[in-house]
Amino acid sequence: MTGTRGLGARWRRRRPLRTRLALAASAAVALVAVGVCAAAFTIIDYQMTRQLKLNLTQTATQTIRERHDWGPTPSDTLCRYPASPCIQIVPADPAKDPRERYVLPVSDATRQVADGRRAAFYTKLTVAGQPVQMLTTRLGSKDEALQVAQRSDTVDRGVEQAAWALSVVGGVGVLLAAALGYWVSRTGLAPVARLTATAERIAATRNAGHRIELPAGPAAREDELTRLATSFNTMLGELEQSVTAQRRLVADASHELRTPLTALRTNAELLARADRLTDAQRDRASAALGRQLRAVTTLVNDLIELARDEEPQPLVEQVRPAALLEHAVGAAREHWPEISFTTAIAPSAAGLTIPGVPPRLSRLLSNLLDNAAKFSPPGGPVETELTYTSGELDLTIRDHGPGIAEDDLPHVFDRFYRAKTARALPGSGLGLAMARQIARAHHAELTAERAPGGGAVFRVRVPVAAA
CATH class of the missing domain: 1.10.287.130 (Signal transduction histidine kinase, dimerisation/phosphotransfer (DHp) domain)
Known part of the structure; x- marks a missing residue:
């Protein structure tokens, strides 16, 4: 059993998926076709034999009803005509047999039917070289048996012809199943083949620009x-x-x-x-x-x-954003003494805590404050505000500098990106990119926009409930 399973596993490994699917689909359809043909042959054989037996029963009933001169008789004919039945009466006592030889075979079962010890039965036999179906039944209340036989060669030929026809149909069905299995595997696995080819091209060329061709039409996308x-x-x-x-x-x-x-x-x-x-x-x-x-x-x-894509989980703790903001603004005042920093913290946000890494959140705030101070004119204000509404902390940092140009606005968080007005200023162009990465790691959203009246506004939104 283990060897059989191992052989099957090796065969599956050596055959591509398309071949295995084609063989499985072909085998399933072929099995259904052969099963239908076998069932049809069985039904045809049963119905034709049943019809022959029904004819024998009707002949026997008609004979019993019409004949009155009962007595032991041999068969009326030698069953040489396909449409003419052979009729023979056999007594229960062999001593009462007629002098003529019985054409139809007489056995102990026939004598038992004649004296009522056995029920009627059918028999297939050969008489005068011809296949015959025979019914043996009791003849009324007399101790005699009535044997009615009729040639079955026409039924046998019909069954044989049906067998040949169904064999041809089954063979065609198997071939059609093989063709359908190949078509199903080729059509059904076409996206997989394209996916495999694309993956192989990417592996060979190291170019991730390749794509799989998709079938057209909205209905195809449901597959x-x-x-x-x-x-x-x-x-x-x-x-x-x-x-x-x-x-x-x-x-x-x-x-x-x-x-x-x-x-x-x-x-x-x-x-x-x-x-x-x-x-x-x-x-x-x-x-x-x-x-x-x-x-x-x-x-x-x-x-x-x-x-680093995300924050180390062991360093996460409950942090008060209000306290971090006050500390970051104090550090910014020391680093930028010529800039005026103002802070407004709403009472609803003063005591809130969020999970986070304090040094990283401090780096986020210091990067935003340094960026605002760098673009502010000497003596210009940098305004910070922390509010809480509808389960969300909202931190805004606004400067009154030249603002962000429309062309630069989509790229302010790109690594090493510097606007034309910032290329003469110190810095590497990584501060805002790092700030956005820290915000995303803390499930927050950092955005930039042009402030009304000039300057830029950077906004950090933290969903407190989600955090």
């Missing part, structure tokens, strides 16, 4: 395999976007790192010849080297933070 192909195309689109974003991140990071690394190498080489420099030159080179090291360190740390 399970078509929905699978659609889902695979969606996955390929996400993969392509991910690969493109990864390549762009690597290219942008390489570009951003090239300038500070070049400056670092230049200043390091300059300090290597410190004996040729004056004290002022050496101090300037050392300060520049320190600034560039801090910039590179910040950039690398930001890249590491962006590479």
Whole structure:
């Protein structure tokens, strides 16, 4: 039994899915066709034999009703005519047999029917070289048996012809089943074949831009395999976007790192010849080297933070956003003394807590406050407000700077993206991208918009109930 299962498993592994499906469908349809033909043959054989027996019964009944000169007689004919029945009367006592030889065979069962010890019965036999169906029944109340026989060769030929016809029909049905099975497997698995070919092309070319061709028409999209192909195309689109974003991140990071690394190498080489420099030159080179090291360190740390998709669960705790906002605004005042920061916290939001990682949420707030301060004019205000309405915390940070251009608005959260007005300002272009990633990791939504009257508004919405 184990060997049989192992052989079946090896056969399934070696045969493609299309072949297995075609064979299964063909076998199912062929089994149905053969079963229908076998059932039809059985019914035809039964009905034709039943009709012959019914004719014998009717002949026997008519003979009993019409004949009155009873007595032992041999068969009226030798059953040489297909349409003429043979009739023979046999007594229960062999001593009363006629002198003529019986044409139809007489047995002990015949004598038992004659004296009433046995019920009537049918027999298939051969008389004068011809196949015969015979009925043996008791003749009235006398101790005699009536034997009525009729040739069955016409019935046998009809059954044989039906068998040949049904065999041909069954064979055609099996061939049609094989063709239908192949068509079903080819048509039904076409999306799977296209999916496999696309996956193989992607594996060979490493190009996620390939797609599976989908059948046209809205009705085709109701098919399970078509929905699978659609889902695979969606996955390929996400993969392509991910690969493109990864390549762009690597290219942008390489570009951003090239300038500070070049400056670092230049200043390091300059300090290597410190004996040729004056004290002022050496101090300037050392300060520049320190600034560039801090910039590179910040950039690398930001890249590491962006590479993390979600927050570590062991570090999640209940956090008060109001307290974090006050702390972040205090730190921003120290870092940007020329900017005026104002904070408004609604009483309904003052005591609320949400699950989160405090250092990451602080980084989110500091990035938004630094961005607002960077674009604000000296002495300009940066306004922060925290409110709670309808199960949602709403934090807004507004500056009064030049605002965000319409062309730049869809890209402000892209990595390394810098608007034309920001390219001369310090920074790597990762702050807002990191802020959005932290917000998404905390089930929050971060958006940017143009403020009425000038400036930009960044809004963080946190669904407290969901969190």
